[in-house]
Amino acid sequence: MERGVSSRSIYQHPAPYSQHTVEVAERMVERGAETRTSADGSDRMLIxxxxxxxxxxxxxxxHALAVYELNLVAFMVSSFVRLxxxxxxxxxxHVGRVPLPAS
Structure with a gap:
């Protein structure tokens, strides 16, 4: 992010139970990233x-699947932006305390 790259992340809802995940999220936010947690049960996705x-x-x-089809990637981006x-x-x-999901 020091080179002008932006980062937005959605962690799975139980993330606050992991000290390591909390520390990573804090470091990312300090560098300008937007990080959130969601209880929607989404699978992992990197864009x-x-x-x-x-x-x-x-x-x-x-295993993972690499997607290069631009229309499908655009759909994934739009889904992420809405979430x-x-x-x-x-x-x-706070480690060990999970916030309530947004309604």
Whole structure:
């Protein structure tokens, strides 16, 4: 992020139970990232430059799928953008205390 890259992350809802995850989220926020937690049960998804994405393979945590189809990546971005404001900011994290999901 020091090079002008932006980062927005949504962690799975139980993230505050992990000291390591809380520390990573805090470091990211200190560097300018927007990090939140959501209880929606979404699978893991990484999106790079709105051109490529990596998603988990359902039922197989050892594998992932790379997506380069721009229309599908655009759909994933739009889904992420709609979900982001519904999450709780991670600056409200306290290890072992999970915030209530947004309604």
């Amino acid at each position: 790079y430059d709105r051109k490529a994405a990596v998603v988990s393979v359902q039922g197989d945590s050892a 982001l404001p519904r999450g709780w900011p991670t600056r409200s994290f």
